[in-house]
Amino acid sequence: MRSTAHAFKENARTAMADPDLTKALTKFKTGFPLKRAQAVAALPEFEALRDAGKAIKDHTLAHLDLYLEVFEQNVRARGGHVHWARTAAEAKEIILRLCREAGAKMVTKGKSMVSEEVGLNTALEAEGLEVVETDLGEYILQIRKEAPSHIIAPALHLSKEQVADDFRRVHTHLASDRKLSEPADLLTEARVLLRDKFLNAEVGITGANFLIAETGSTVIVTNEGNGDLTQTLAKTHIVLTSIEKVVPTLEDASTLLRLLARSATGQEFSTYTTFSTGPRRADDLDGPEAFHVVLLDNGRSALLGTEMQEALRCIRCGACMNHCPVYHAVGGHAYGWVYPGPIGAVVDPALLGIAEARHLPNASTFCGRCESVCPVRIPLPKLMRLWREKEFEGKLSPPAQRWGLGVWAFVARRPGLYRLATGLGMRVLGMAGAKRGRFRSLPLAGAWTAARDFPAPAGKTFQELYKARRTGVHHG
Amino acid sequence: MADDARSGILGTIRRAVEGQRDEAAARAAVADRLARHARNVIPLRAQLPPAQQVELFQRMAQAVGATVELVTDPARVPHMAADYLSNHNLPARVRVAPDPLLQSLPWDRRPMLEVAFGRATADDQTSLTTAVAGVAETGTLMLASGPDQATTLAFLPTNHVVLLPLSRLVGTYEEGWDMLRARGRGQPRTVNFVTGPSRTADIEQTPQVHAHGPGRLHILLLADM
Structure with missing residues (x-):
């Protein structure tokens, strides 16, 4: 996927001016957090599970090479194949080759953010393959030629009217006056249409939520069942996934599964959790004849042993973006790449480079809600702050901002000067704003006062008030 | 390379x-x-005496839109299946997993019910399978592919009926894994955890049942203990 992360500011401005998007986000920002809170309240062990989830991931990452080798060994022992890809280009090349070898004309796909990351669909289509996304949200986006705006609710930015228009535009073989006013009408139409694709595809591609070293299994979690039809009906099942998804055992995966749905959608458990191990056995009644796992690195291994390693614990639940005030305001597309929200602000600079994605770690109020809901306790604000430091060190921020910070740092390191400067500033602002108690406009704060008033200071700094209180000198 | x-x-x-x-x-x-393969944190909710386990399973499965019925005599299952189909105005046809338990049922007592064993085809509207385990914790069924169970039976038909002997009801996923390991056949190609009928909320965050998998999940709990 091509990044527009460098244009975050423009993207965000456009997003906030979009009334349809604002409406969708208004519903989103209360719905998901409320459901999560209810699911968490219903499970007293949730905090202990978060600790356990973090411990599983930390242990696995510390032994990642060993668990990947065991995983590979066990996939092979069951008749499957493992392919290693350092880059997006290598992953695409491998999958293209496998599709050719399978004689594929049509490929169905389950939802996979890694496939968005490598830009798989474009690559397969360029070779003449028909690629069909089968998750309802992803299907809608595919016919709109859009990217997902959320990692688990990819089409949340769209209204049912927009989807109905797209279905009429694309499904031209159906009666043009058919009823498409309700979500149920749209779902039925997509289900019937996609059923035919499931039955005729030669290759089914899914992602994986987890890989299990103990058994060589890949795990997908869905509510629709599309991933299961994708991987059961096609002759070849290809799993495109990334190296940090491996966990040691079925028990470890079970612990993380207790966290995943509750954190993501607030469900106790998703409808379908599927463990796939090798191709169909000799006496099996159905299932794919070939099973391939493509393990993508794409910059992840370089994070190991660095402060960013903690980001590799991510289980892609989306809770951080569900609870992020910045995401709530601008939506996912503004971030400009595959992973939006707080986890995107940490992962995207790592995968794209800080020069391209430098705005994303700055798109945070550091309110800390993301960290407080992360099921594997990733310290997202801390990691965003680290990226800001790297941005500053790399001299990537604009000169005016660097100069401003330099002046502030000079003053802040000199307490006497700091007290003098802030005291003077507060008195001037306090006098200027004494009449109204607020400013309608203020030099250098136009962005703030354009939308709301700036409260006028009371004329004294916090330090002055604190000192006065400590020494018992009260100000009338 | x-x-x-x-x-x-x-x-x-x-x-x-x-x-x-x-x-x-x-x-x-x-x-x-x-x-x-040690267990990690296990919710207390799922550590219950058997009778309460049944109650929890039933409550959790119903909460996600599955229907649950108790059956004490396996010979009643063909009648219950046939009645289920007629109650929902469905054709009197069912695709049944070739599981020994399901094959042993007296299907001839409902001669008007068409019974075929094997994997599901695109035209099958209703399937009947068993499950390796039922997990009370979240009302989840654990299905394993093999000569006695086809994965398509849990996904292609619109209506999925599952006969679950109570002896296979456990509290947690971890107990389910132990039951699977105890079969001694190794990890099957596919293990499906199924919790309720298929659903989606991809359009305007509106929850809807019947996405790509079955729109109805009906569980017959067979008292065999």
Whole structure:
């Protein structure tokens, strides 16, 4: 996927001016957090599970090479194949080759953010393959030629009217006056249409939520069942996934599964959790004849042993973006790449480079809600702050901002000067704003006062008030 | 190129982690963890006496839109299946998993019910399967592919009926894994955890049942203990 992360500011401005998007986000920002809170309240062990989830991931990452080798060994022992890809280009090349070898004309796909990351669909289509996304949200986006705006609710930015228009535009073989006013009408139409694709595809591609070293299994979690039809009906099942998804055992995966749905959608458990191990056995009644796992690195291994390693614990639940005030305001597309929200602000600079994605770690109020809901306790604000430091060190921020910070740092390191400067500033602002108690406009704060008033200071700094209180000198 | 990629990725990982660990101890820790496959945090909710386990399973399955019925005599199952179909105005046809338990049922007592064993086809509207286990914790069914169970039966038909002997009802996923391991057949190609009928909320965050998998999930709990 091509990044527009460098244009975050423009993207965000456009997003906030979009009334349809604002409406969708208004519903989103209360719905998901409320459901999560209810699911968490219903499970007293949730905090202990978060600790356990973090411990599983930390242990696995510390032994990642060993668990990947065991995983590979066990996939092979069951008749499957493992392919290693350092880059997006290598992953695409491998999958293209496998599709050719399978004689594929049509490929169905389950939802996979890694496939968005490598830009798989474009690559397969360029070779003449028909690629069909089968998750309802992803299907809608595919016919709109859009990217997902959320990692688990990819089409949340769209209204049912927009989807109905797209279905009429694309499904031209159906009666043009058919009823498409309700979500149920749209779902039925997509289900019937996609059923035919499931039955005729030669290759089914899914992602994986987890890989299990103990058994060589890949795990997908869905509510629709599309991933299961994708991987059961096609002759070849290809799993495109990334190296940090491996966990040691079925028990470890079970612990993380207790966290995943509750954190993501607030469900106790998703409808379908599927463990796939090798191709169909000799006496099996159905299932794919070939099973391939493509393990993508794409910059992840370089994070190991660095402060960013903690980001590799991510289980892609989306809770951080569900609870992020910045995401709530601008939506996912503004971030400009595959992973939006707080986890995107940490992962995207790592995968794209800080020069391209430098705005994303700055798109945070550091309110800390993301960290407080992360099921594997990733310290997202801390990691965003680290990226800001790297941005500053790399001299990537604009000169005016660097100069401003330099002046502030000079003053802040000199307490006497700091007290003098802030005291003077507060008195001037306090006098200027004494009449109204607020400013309608203020030099250098136009962005703030354009939308709301700036409260006028009371004329004294916090330090002055604190000192006065400590020494018992009260100000009338 | 393939070998280069593999050694390249594993090499980068090793350079990052090696300094922080004792190699022999690390290998021993990994082998031990895999061999013991120890349980982590287990919710108290699922650690119940059998009778309450049944009640919890039923409540959790119903909460996600499954329907549950109790059956005391296996000979009643063909009648219950036939009645279920007629109550929902469905054709009197069912695709049944070739599981010994399901094959042993007296299907001839409902001669008007068309019964075929095997994997599901695109035209099948209703399937009947068993499950390796029922997990009370979240009302989840655990299905395993094999000569006696086809994965398509749980996804292609619109209506999925599951006969679950109460002796297979457990509290947690971990107990389900132990039941699967105890079969001694190794990890099957596919293990499906099924919790309610298929659903989606991809359009305007509106929850809807019947996405791609079945729109109805009906569970017959068979009292066999």
